[in-house]
Every structure is written in structure tokens, then in C-alpha cells.
Amino acid sequence: MEGLIMKSVGSWYSVKTEHGQVVQARIVGKLRLEDVKTTNPLAVGDKVILDSDVNNDFVIREVKPRINYVVRQSPRKKHNVHLIASNVDLALLIVTMVEPNLKQGFIDRFLMMTEPYNIPVAILFNKSDLYSEDDMVFFNYLKTLYTSIGYEVILVSAEQNLNIDLVRTLIKDKVSLISGQSGVGKTSLLNVIAPDLDLRTGELSDYSGKGQHTTTFAEMHELPGGGYIIDTPGIKALAFNNLEVMDVAHNFREFFILSQDCKFSDCTHRNEPKCAVKEAVNNGEVSELRYNNYLQIIQEIEDQNYWEVHNEI
Template identity: 45%
Template sequence: MEKGLVLKSTGNRYKVRLENGKTLDCVARGRLRLNEIKTTNPLTVGDWVDVEVRDDGTGLITLIHERKNYIIRKATNLSREAHIIAANIDQALLIVTITQPETQLAFIDRYLVTAEAYRIPTILVFNKVDLIDESLKPVLNSYISIYESIGYKCLQVSAKENINIDLLKETLKDKVSLLSGNSGVGKSTLINLIEPGLNLKTAEISAAHLKGRHTTTFSEIFELSFGGYIIDTPGIKSFGLVDIDKNELYHFFPEIFKLSEKCKYYNCTHIHEPGCAVIEAAEKGEIAPSRYLSYLSIYDDENEKYRPKLK
């Protein structure tokens, strides 16, 4: 039996690199499950597994080692099943663009909530800053202000103009980093710039809709020549949350969690209760309106009538 790292998952077939450096095509034995969450994929990139090497040079995965963490999303908007994107992650880098395409604040917040829930530190990487003209600078500054004030690190980069790429490489060095983002934000282009030998496929933005086309079909992990690993993921159009108790949702909004200690009621939902410090802060503009609206949206879309007036 050999121990190995799952490098790529394509349906029910896996590419696994053994500790001796050899890479095998593998299948999994039976129903491998680590927990009670119903997922479309029992195995994911970043998993450490035990492999039985067969005579024909392929492998049979017999065991998944316990995960340090993982990040998960709904398989589709209409599905109750979940899809595990990656496991055993040191940090997540969410690639964000202000234009071509525009990353919505609600999408960023849903991603951050999931990362917080699974204890994965997250950095926001604002790509394509070369496209930011005077009209878009206030938008970029507003985004960065919202998230830096909460405690999230923000990087401004441009793959096209090679802006701050060295800083990005330093951020990735010796870490297992998950790279995510909407289609078209430039993940594959950034990865190619960081590690040219990978030569990942890239695609142009659709001029008609200013949206990206999917170039990555499956998650895959790559070793970096300067130390560390990056996990490239398919472009995500939406981010459905799973396995999060809505009464604990405020734990995953750092600014709301901090204020919750001042609420009148210990079981405050921060939506309609009197003496709620969070509502008071939202009404005064001390919490970014977009963040509080994201909280309400995720908690319960039917709570529209309770929403306070925001500045």
C-alpha cells in the first residue's frame, strides 16, 4: 500500500502522485465517505489517500486520510447535493475583477462565508487593475475598503501588465493555495504567469456579454517550482452554501460576530430584534450595506420586511 496525493479528479477517475514521486491513474474502491454530507464527489484534489498499486500500473484508492479542512458548494443551484472543491488547503485566493467581468459583492460574501465556516484564510486578489480608469477607481477603492476594514488582505495585480506578480508569488510560496473566481477573471492567465511551464488553457472574454468562458473543467493541483502548490478550480458562476446553520451564520461575518456581543439578546438573529447592536450599526452605516444585505439574503430571503434602512 502506498500513500499519495490526489492531483486531479475527473468524474470517477483520479490522478494520484505517490510519495515516491510516481504518478498513477486511479479509481476508488466502493463508496468512500468521510462524513455524513451527501456529495457528488467522495474524493477531491488535495486529498491524501492510500493506493493499492496494480500490476498494470494503475491504482486502486482504498482509504481517504482525514482532512485538515475542505471547501464545499452546492453541486447546482437546484441540487441539495454538495460538491467538494478541494481539501487540505492552507489559504484560498479569490480572484476578483471590477470589470470584464464584474465580480458581484454578493458572490464574494458567499465565498468568504464558506471559507470562514471551514476555517480557510482567504485573500482577495483584484486582477486586471490595468483596466481601471478614473471612473472605476472609486469602485475598486470601495471594494478594497469594505474587505480590508473587516480584516481580509487585498492584493491588486495585473497579469497583462505584470503588476505585483512577484508579490503574488511570495503570497503563494510554500503554501497549498486554492484559486477560485468567476469565469473570465484571469485565473489561468495568472497561473501561467506565475508558473509558465504549466501552459494552462485560457480563453477570451465574450464581447457580447462581458462574461468569461470556462477553460478549467475539473479542479487540479499543481506543484510550484518556488515551493508550494496551487489548486486551479473551474470558474464559478454562483456559490450555493451548504451545511451552515443559519442561526450560526453571523459567526462567519467577522464584523457582525464582533458586534453581536453587544446585542440585548444572546440568541439575536440580527434581523428584527430590539436592542440589536448589529442592526444599529447597519443603520448608521458602520457595517457596509452590501455585507449586511448579503447576511440577510443568505439567512432567509423572506426576511425582506425586516430589513432596516441602510445609508
């Protein structure tokens, strides 16, 4: 029997079977997995083959090949990654200008998780009811920037029901992942999009990002209008030890297109001569904001690699 993983807590998985019921199942034996080293064998969104054991309990025998997956660097094991979700059609990145403030570079760092598989991203700026005029000016700037690169940008408010219909239309019949810092209103938005779900949301007293997380594990919900949505815990920090400098260069969409005109095929767009990306930054075709975030990410990766080499000596 086939199944779809809706939730994973410890070694138990909630699996929706092809007959529509949700059952609890565990892994037996060894699953054949892809070559990526992961700290967890299965993720929400995985399609699996279910069986029953001698006690008539459900067991997972096999995971079907994934179309794509979203991973984060494991906080514990540096070169392992943690699977967040798989087989995703769309990622909704929830941010807000205030409560908590949008962290510099956060959007571009998030995109490093979705770009490797070209997962479409819609950036939802939530809590618009709280934005000042200045916040709106910056929002409009970011909207123009990210729209021009190919991402959808929508101003929303869970509180005031702003543009929720637009989001409903966007996610209809898709498997969407909802992600972002803690407290930006991911679960609140889900509750407005699909009130029947009635999920728990939090009151964050501390917006430094260290506040408590209300959602503590990824969980997939079936949407009444068709499709699925995966609520995830808030992201605290995004590190990229699992990426190489060239991966980052390839995952900045507009840089990648331009890089065909760089003199060197392995151009990192820093000090190389005849670099099409740097030229585009200089003449204003590529955003300085994006370029600076790019430099910051590759610098971080190089620093980490340096320390690793250093420590091995």
C-alpha cells in the same frame, strides 16, 4: 503508500505518490467518509492511501481525515454538496471590476465557502490595466472595507505583471485554491505566477457569465518555488441551501464578533431588539454593503426553506 490527489476526472484520479511520481488510480470498495453528504467522494487536495490490485493497477483504499474542505451546493441534489478541494491553506479569490463586471454581493457569497473553516482569503482584483478612475475609487473603497475585516486585498494585472511577486510570496509553500467567476483571469494569473505550467486560457466573447468555461475541472499544480496551487473552473452562481441562517450569521466575521453583545444569543440581526450588529450598521462601524448582502443571503435561504416545506404538504 501515501498520495495526494492532484486531479479527478470521472472515476479516475491523478495522484502524486510520496515518491514524487504521478499515477492514475481508482477507488475500490467503500471509502469511510465524513458525515457531510457529498456528490463526489474525493477531491483535489485529499491525502489518500494507495495500494495496487491484482492487475498491478493503483487503487485508493482510504482517505485521510481532512483538515478542511471547500464545498458548493450541488446543482442537482439540493441537500448534497460538491467537494471542490480539501486541505487548503489559503484561498485566492480572483475578481475584476470589468470584463466581467464584479457582481454585487459576489465576494460575500464566496466567503461563505471559506469562513466555516477559517480558511484565510486574499482577494485579488485582476485586470487593473483596464480600470477607469471610477473603478479605482470603488476598488479602494472595497480594499479598505475588506482589509478592515481581515482579508488581504491586492490589485494585480496578469497582463502587466503587476504585484505578481507579492502573490508569489503569499502562496509560497502553501496549498492555495484559486477561484472566481469565469473569465476573471484565474488561469492567466497562474501562467504569470508560474510560466512553466503553460495552462490554457480563454477568450471570452460574452461576459454575461454564460460564456464558455476554459477550465472545466479542478486541478492542482506544483509550484516551482514550493507549494501547490489548485486552479478551478469559473463559478457561475453560488446558492446556499446547505447553510442555515445562523451559519451565515457566524460566517460574517465582524458580525460574529459583535453578536456577543446582542441581547439574544440566536440573534439574526434583523428585527430583534438590542442588536449590536444593527447598532453598528447605524453608526457606520459595520458596512451597509456587507449588511445588505447578509440580508439578501439569509432571505434566499429562508425562501428556499419555505418552498421546501410547502412542497412537502
